[in-house]
Amino acid sequence: MTEHLVDPDVPRDLHAFIAGLPKAELHVHHVGSASPRIVSELAARHPDSKVPTDPEALVDFFTFTDFAHFIDVYLSVVDLIRTPEDVRLLTYEVARDMARQQVRYAELTITPFSSTRRGIDEGAFMDAIEDARKAAEAEFGTVLRWCFDIPGEAGLESAEETVRLATDDRVRPEGLVSFGLGGPEIGVGRPQFKPYFDQAIAAGLHSVPHAGETTGPQTVWDALTDLRAERIGHGTSSARDPRLLAHLAERRIPLEVCPTSNIATRAVRSLDEHPIKEFTRAGVLVTINSDDPPMFGTDLNNEYAVAARLLGLDERGLADLAKNAVEASFLDAPGKTRIRDEIDAYTAKWLAA
Numbered sequence: 001m002t003e004h005l006v007d008p009d010v011p012r013d014l015h016a017f018i019a020g021l022p023k024a025e026l027h028v029h030h031v032g033s034a035s036p037r038i039v040s041e042l043a044a045r046h047p048d049s050k051v052p053t054d055p056e057a058l059v060d061f062f063t064f065t066d067f068a069h070f071i072d073v074y075l076s077v078v079d080l081i082r083t084p085e086d087v088r089l090l091t092y093e094v095a096r097d098m099a100r101q102q103v104r105y106a107e108l109t110i111t112p113f114s115s116t117r118r119g120i121d122e123g124a125f126m127d128a129i130e131d132a133r134k135a136a137e138a139e140f141g142t143v144l145r146w147c148f149d150i151p152g153e154a155g156l157e158s159a160e161e162t163v164r165l166a167t168d169d170r171v172r173p174e175g176l177v178s179f180g181l182g183g184p185e186i187g188v189g190r191p192q193f194k195p196y197f198d199q200a201i202a203a204g205l206h207s208v209p210h211a212g213e214t215t216g217p218q219t220v221w222d223a224l225t226d227l228r229a230e231r232i233g234h235g236t237s238s239a240r241d242p243r244l245l246a247h248l249a250e251r252r253i254p255l256e257v258c259p260t261s262n263i264a265t266r267a268v269r270s271l272d273e274h275p276i277k278e279f280t281r282a283g284v285l286v287t288i289n290s291d292d293p294p295m296f297g298t299d300l301n302n303e304y305a306v307a308a309r310l311l312g313l314d315e316r317g318l319a320d321l322a323k324n325a326v327e328a329s330f331l332d333a334p335g336k337t338r339i340r341d342e343i344d345a346y347t348a349k350w351l352a353a
């Protein structure tokens with residue numbers, strides 16, 4: 001258990017339960033998952049960068065004044081990923097951190113445009129993530145799948161490039177399952193990305209855009225209508241539209257909720273004001289995620305502890321939350337059954353002890 005992440009309002013027993021609970025994670029960014037150790041290592045490899053090499057200084061560097069500041073800092077970390085070896089190291093180490101938290105399956109959001117535009121060869125990039133994926137599965141037992149996202153603010157050129165990399169059989173990696181849209185939402189309307197999502201969906205990919213993180217519920221409606229979203233990244237502002245909540249619940253469209261992220265980027269004022277409870281009350285399928293864990297001073301286990309506090313959950317409630325993520329994932333049926341069974345067995349054993 002990471003001591004600084006122990007929520008004093010959550011019993012230590014529950015923290016221990018969470019630490020051993022088999023989990024799936026559906027909303028977590030590749031570069032945003034770089035641990036302070038990896039960031040320091042990459043910053044030392046590339047000394048012209050403005051990213052601090054000292055982990056203590058990183059805590060300050062990762063304190064954000066608003067969402068735009070967060071994206072600014074995020075891009076300075078993106079600038080540290082310069083070679084296929086950087087990509088491989090990052091991916092492999094991210095999987096190791098996940099395995100330590102008993103993450104059995106993760107859909108990792110990768111922004112290939114950010115790497116190819118910085119000069120990394122696309123074939124070498126795909127080989128690097130695939131090598132790391134296979135090594136992680138063999139060595140840690142953590143299954144990784146990819147979501148390629150468009151960095152919306154970088155314009156339609158980035159959408160064009162992302163959909164090409166996601167659908168061209170000569171480059172598209174085996175582990176790719178979904179297509180997303182990230183970055184700032186203000187001034188970056190969802191409907192303009194419809195043709196790219198149509199193309200990705202036609203190629204067999206699932207649609208998982210960010211929406212309603214920093215703008216209102218209309219963005220979520222647009223993501224559903226124009227981008228045919230199967231899950232919504234964040235969807236925080238859905239709480240302001242009861243008709244939307246009812247729609248999400250009725251269609252069983254999951255929300256990928258990332259509580260600490262929303263506070264760190266100042267999308268929500270405080271954890272106590274987070275609408276997660278309104279989501280569950282409305283019957284929406286809620287999944288718990290960490291988004292960019294080291295940048296937000298969190299990890300997935302801590303997000304489960306936060307959810308336990310905000311939703312008043314005990315062990316069974318937490319196990320149900322973990323099973324929500326399995327249900328909402330793009331794993332095949334046998335894969336889902338395997339993790340669900342593992343969650344049930346772990347919980348039964350814990351409660352019998």
Ligand SMILES: Nc1ncnc2c1ncn2[C@@H]1O[C@H](CCC(=O)c2cccc(C(=O)O)c2)[C@@H](O)[C@H]1O
Pocket residue numbers: 029032071074075078109110111113114115117149150151152153154181182183184210213261265291292
């Ligand atoms: N909470 C989040 N909410 C939303 N997105 C998040 C979140 N966390 C991480 N991201 C990532 O940030 C990227 C943003 C990258 C971006 O805007 C941009 C703009 C112009 C140029 C370039 C470039 O690379 O040259 C990049 C997204 O694609 C997404 O994967």
Ligand SMILES: [Zn+2]
Pocket residue numbers: 027028029182210233291
């Ligand atoms: Zn995100």
